[in-house]
Amino acid sequence: MTETAARFLARDRLEDLVHALARPGGVEVREVIAPTVEDGAIVHAPIESAAELPRGVRDVQAPGVYRLEETEDELVFAYAVGPHAWKRRLFPPQRTRLTFAGDDGRGAFDAADDASPSRNGDQVVFLGVRACELAAITVQDIVFACGPYTDVSYASARGKAFIAAVQCTHPASTCFCTSMGTGPAVTSGHDLALTEIEDGFVVVAGSNEGVELLESLGLPLADEDRRSSAQAAVRGAADHIERNNVGVDGSLARRLDRFPEHDRWDEVATRCLACTNCTMVCPTCFCSRDIHTSVLGQGEAGAERQWDSCFTVQFGEVAGGNFRRRLRDRYRHWITHKFSTWWQQFDASGCVGCGRCIAWCPVGIDVREEIRAVTEGEHGEDPREGDPFQAREGAQVRAETVGAGDTPGDGVPEPPPVMATVTSARWETADTVTLTIATPPGLDVRPGQFVMATLPGIGAPPISVSRISGAHFEITVRSVGQATAALCALAPGDRLGISGGYGRGWPVDEAEGCDVIVVGGGIGLAPLRPVLDWVLEHRDLHSGVYVYTGARTPDDMIFAAEMADLELRKDVTALRTVDRAGPDWLGPVGVVTQLLDPDAWAGESAVAFVCGPERMMSATLDALLDAGIASDRIWLTTERHMECGVGLCGHCQLGPFFVCKDGPVFDAAQLGPYLGIEGI
Amino acid sequence: MSDSPPRVGVVKFASCDGCQLTLLDLEDHLLEIAKSFDIVEFAEASSRRSPGPYDILFVEGSISTQEQANEILELRTQTAVLVTIGACATAGGVQALRNWADHDEFRSAVYARPEYVDSLATSTPIADHVTVDAELRGCPIDGGQLLELLSAVVAGRRPQIREEAVCLSCKRRGTVCIMAASGAACLGPVTSGGCGAICPAMGRGCYGCFGPVLDANTESLTAWLRASGRSDGEIGRLFAGFTAYAEPFRSVVTRSRAIASEEDPRARE
Ligand SMILES: Cc1cc2nc3c(=O)[nH]c(=O)nc-3n(C[C@H](O)[C@H](O)[C@H](O)COP(=O)(O)OP(=O)(O)OC[C@H]3O[C@@H](n4cnc5c(N)ncnc54)[C@H](O)[C@@H]3O)c2cc1C
Numbered sequence: 031m032t033e034t035a036a037r038f039l040a041r042d043r044l045e046d047l048v049h050a051l052a053r054p055g056g057v058e059v060r061e062v063i064a065p066t067v068e069d070g071a072i073v074h075a076p077i078e079s080a081a082e083l084p085r086g087v088r089d090v091q092a093p094g095v096y097r098l099e100e101t102e103d104e105l106v107f108a109y110a111v112g113p114h115a116w117k118r119r120l121f122p123p124q125r126t127r128l129t130f131a132g133d134d135g136r137g138a139f140d141a142a143d144d145a146s147p148s149r150n151g152d153q154v155v156f157l158g159v160r161a162c163e164l165a166a167i168t169v170q171d172i173v174f175a176c177g178p179y180t181d182v183s184y185a186s187a188r189g190k191a192f193i194a195a196v197q198c199t200h201p202a203s204t205c206f207c208t209s210m211g212t213g214p215a216v217t218s219g220h221d222l223a224l225t226e227i228e229d230g231f232v233v234v235a236g237s238n239e240g241v242e243l244l245e246s247l248g249l250p251l252a253d254e255d256r257r258s259s260a261q262a263a264v265r266g267a268a269d270h271i272e273r274n275n276v277g278v279d280g281s282l283a284r285r286l287d288r289f290p291e292h293d294r295w296d297e298v299a300t301r302c303l304a305c306t307n308c309t310m311v312c313p314t315c316f317c318s319r320d321i322h323t324s325v326l327g328q329g330e331a332g333a334e335r336q337w338d339s340c341f342t343v344q345f346g347e348v349a350g351g352n353f354r355r356r357l358r359d360r361y362r363h364w365i366t367h368k369f370s371t372w373w374q375q376f377d378a379s380g381c382v383g384c385g386r387c388i389a390w391c392p393v394g395i396d397v398r399e400e401i402r403a404v405t406e407g408e409h410g411e412d413p414r415e416g417d418p419f420q421a422r423e424g425a426q427v428r429a430e431t432v433g434a435g436d437t438p439g440d441g442v443p444e445p446p447p448v449m450a451t452v453t454s455a456r457w458e459t460a461d462t463v464t465l466t467i468a469t470p471p472g473l474d475v476r477p478g479q480f481v482m483a484t485l486p487g488i489g490a491p492p493i494s495v496s497r498i499s500g501a502h503f504e505i506t507v508r509s510v511g512q513a514t515a516a517l518c519a520l521a522p523g524d525r526l527g528i529s530g531g532y533g534r535g536w537p538v539d540e541a542e543g544c545d546v547i548v549v550g551g552g553i554g555l556a557p558l559r560p561v562l563d564w565v566l567e568h569r570d571l572h573s574g575v576y577v578y579t580g581a582r583t584p585d586d587m588i589f590a591a592e593m594a595d596l597e598l599r600k601d602v603t604a605l606r607t608v609d610r611a612g613p614d615w616l617g618p619v620g621v622v623t624q625l626l627d628p629d630a631w632a633g634e635s636a637v638a639f640v641c642g643p644e645r646m647m648s649a650t651l652d653a654l655l656d657a658g659i660a661s662d663r664i665w666l667t668t669e670r671h672m673e674c675g676v677g678l679c680g681h682c683q684l685g686p687f688f689v690c691k692d693g694p695v696f697d698a699a700q701l702g703p704y705l706g707i708e709g710i
Numbered sequence: 711m712s713d714s715p716p717r718v719g720v721v722k723f724a725s726c727d728g729c730q731l732t733l734l735d736l737e738d739h740l741l742e743i744a745k746s747f748d749i750v751e752f753a754e755a756s757s758r759r760s761p762g763p764y765d766i767l768f769v770e771g772s773i774s775t776q777e778q779a780n781e782i783l784e785l786r787t788q789t790a791v792l793v794t795i796g797a798c799a800t801a802g803g804v805q806a807l808r809n810w811a812d813h814d815e816f817r818s819a820v821y822a823r824p825e826y827v828d829s830l831a832t833s834t835p836i837a838d839h840v841t842v843d844a845e846l847r848g849c850p851i852d853g854g855q856l857l858e859l860l861s862a863v864v865a866g867r868r869p870q871i872r873e874e875a876v877c878l879s880c881k882r883r884g885t886v887c888i889m890a891a892s893g894a895a896c897l898g899p900v901t902s903g904g905c906g907a908i909c910p911a912m913g914r915g916c917y918g919c920f921g922p923v924l925d926a927n928t929e930s931l932t933a934w935l936r937a938s939g940r941s942d943g944e945i946g947r948l949f950a951g952f953t954a955y956a957e958p959f960r961s962v963v964t965r966s967r968a969i970a971s972e973e974d975p976r977a978r979e
Pocket residue numbers: 344347348349350351480489490491492493494495505506507508509510511512513514515553556557668669670671672673694
């Protein structure tokens with residue numbers, strides 16, 4: 031990029047700028063989205079003329095309060111951020127994610143990934159983007175567009191946006207960008223950046239496109255006085271925030287995940303309404319859900335992707351439970367995610383300090399106060415004592431910003447499900463079916479991975495692969511609700527959509543030359559079966575093989591015949607137990623941990639694979655650790671609510687992990703600390 | 711259900727017919743509905759009367775007379791899936807406000823010959839009398855939700871009706887929050903969504919038509935409203951709408967009335 035010097039745009043030439051933004055090269059191609067006053071707030075809307083910008087308007091913001099005041103002056107950017115974040119344009123509140131066309135026998139899914147930030151689908155200008163908002167866009171770039179899977183709709187919208195940023199000169203009391211290292215100065219990621227001064231604007235370009243635009247306006251260079259008053263205005267904003275506002279100690283906030291049992295979570299839960307407003311207004315919150323639906327007479331409609339929030343009750347729900355049923359768990363998750371676990375996930379802060387969640391919380395809950403209350407006394411002192419505004423270690427949003435105009439997207443596009451045909455369906459128990467499916471071309475599944483088994487108009491539950499053999503793979507499904515019941519009802523010849531294989535699988539090669547211990551409970555045996563297949567196929571590569579499985583009753587045992595065969599093998603120790611015996615059951619009764627026989631294993635050199643209900647995994651883990659097996663040789667797979675399966679919807683979070691992409695297989699060193707925390 | 715289209719009935723008790731009309735408002739889909747369902751009983755649309763049994767019975771209105779209380783028991787025995795529609799059927803409706811009043815006084819004030827009026831002392835939701843299989847909330851119900859329910863029945867799936875606050879719809883449509891931006895009182899954060907957040911979009915606070923959302927934290931909202939200068943009388947009236955009789959709104963109304971009347975006996979009127 032050619033460097034350009036700062037130019038001066040006189041106030042009465044603002045219209046020329048808006049005109050040039052909309053029509054670079056003289057043809058109208060771009061919609062200009064800009065701040066404008068609507069319903070008592072400054073929102074983002076398409077504008078035709080500079081006259082629609084908020085002139086002489088100031089905002090007053092406080093916890094739970096946002097008000098506009100009018101002044102006599104001519105300033106058009108003299109306020110802080112309003113309720114709309116730019117994510118509305120890049121990650122729209124609702125968009126079609128999948129379409130389904132064709133009748134029963136031959137219908138197929140297609141990805142509908144061309145959501146556009148503008149009405150006409152073309153290029154768009156974001157005018158008035160603040161430093162914290164640019165940081166937030168960068169954060170969402172990391173979430174959506176930097177892999178392993180990319181939200182193509184986001185990436186394409188992002189590539190269409192020209193960013194005309196504005197330096198903050200009038201921060202609100204809710205702003206704390208200085209704590210988060212994101213503002214108030216715009217330093218990168220912009221095409222243009224404007225600083226408002228008394229008689230106009232000092233404008234600099236940040237990209238080649240910005241340079242061209244500036245040149246087309248033929249603006250004079252900004253003189254020394256104007257340049258320094260522009261600098262002073264931004265410095266003044268920073269000073270104002272530092273002196274007058276409540277800040278956050280970024281490095282302390284980063285440690286929020288260490289206080290899962292703090293009393294404050296109970297206290298804040300008495301005030302929080304779980305209304306989701308904080309997450310909806312937050313410019314970095316990215317959670318969504320997919321609604322698979324059908325309309326009477328119109329058949330299957332594909333899926334709509336809609337903003338969701340970790341404050342809703344359903345967010346963490348799975349068959350038979352809810353990982354964050356209590357409001358304290360949900361509040362804790364929100365703030366811990368923003369300030370703490372986000373770092374582990376994305377090497378960035380999830381909060382950019384814009385203050386929206388503070389002003390737009392209907393009961394004025396202030397994240398800064400909550401962080402302070404939880405981390406207070408961490409050093410035996412008030413973290414804000416001494417010099418409150420010393421440089422806050424580690425509070426910088428990841429520095430490599432994705433350049434404006436570039437299309438970020440190192441990842442693989444999130445694929446639509448491909449249709450596959452069921453070749454056989456076998457009832458395992460009264461409520462569980464194993465489906466054999468012809469592997470569709472291009473689908474690659476490994477042991478421990480899962481697929482999203484998608485039924486048009488019904489749903490796309492994550493289901494582990496329970497066998498991989500040649501041109502087929504199997505899934506074993508327990509009917510617990512709508513989608514799983516419909517899967518269980520499939521017959522040979524029926525079709526379903528498959529996407530995957532997703533997630534990290536079992537590291538089967540790590541067990542080579544070692545004792546292998548497999549512990550499965552209930553349906554948890556399904557993802558373990560490919561491990562067994564592999565180990566038995568390469569039996570000579572392993573020393574002892576120990577298989578311990580449990581079910582509620584003998585009738586609930588899946589793969590019963592295969593397991594009975596296993597028991598007869600001389601080169602395998604296989605034991606089964608049930609919680610409750612029936613008349614024909616002669617085997618052990620009790621929990622699966624009773625079967626374990628540590629004396630038989632070669633202690634330290636054994637490798638264990640475990641899947642089952644979380645409580646069973648926890649007890650098994652203790653027993654395996656007691657037997658001297660190192661935690662990084664114990665592999666567990668766990669369940670969470672999943673909407674996307676590829677790290678985009680946010681639903682499957684478990685502490686710092688996305689179960690879908692960081693797991694579902696974890697080693698015990700990673701997962702162990704989280705197994706015991708309630709509601710995480 | 712057998713292969714012939716499900717037999718559907720629509721009946722009403724104490725209510726205004728608004729919810730039944732929502733069905734007739736589904737103009738673009740009526741043909742399809744008529745094809746997919748055998749509507750054997752529909753007070754509003756035809757004079758045809760047909761006895762049960764019903765595969766699906768939509769019930770509008772609350773129970774406010776002894777006769778109605780008996781009738782709903784009888785209807786339940788003839789019905790496979792009973793769906794209550796609207797705030798009256800699901801929460802007792804606005805007429806449930808009389809549950810806080812002196813019933814006899816109320817009756818003689820309204821009717822010339824109160825002894826002929828056989829109304830119960832309370833207006834209660836259907837679920838207080840019989841088991842309900844599904845409910846569509848709202849005053850009136852939302853056409854989209856009704857269509858989703860009908861589509862789900864035909865597709866043999868569960869209707870996608872989410873338990874989440876009005877605020878989500880409000881934010882998704884981009885409405886400026888009126889609580890924060892103007893200090894207006896709004897029941898959105900404690901009310902179940904489904905209406906599409908129409909009132910805040912018109913600059914008015916949510917009236918709570920869809921009733922309390924799961925885990926509604928009315929304690930916190932009322933504390934905030936009180937701290938922002940509203941009297942208990944005002945707060946009580948805010949919750950005393952279409953779904954006043956549904957907990958925890960009911961407790962707010964009861965408590966606010968008690969406090970308000972302690973402070974000023976006339977405040978009850
Ligand atoms: C990685 C992984 C692998 C799995 N493997 C298997 C398997 O091999 N066999 C098997 O039978 N089950 C498996 N499950 C569980 C299965 O995904 C859920 O039982 C299924 O999603 C429930 O969907 P449903 O429509 O039948 O239930 P619903 O009717 O939707 O509701 C039942 C309950 O399940 C919850 N739920 C809905 N959607 C999801 C979702 N996408 N993820 C989790 N919970 C959800 C609901 O909130 C509700 O509480 C796995 C889950 C995960 C995360």
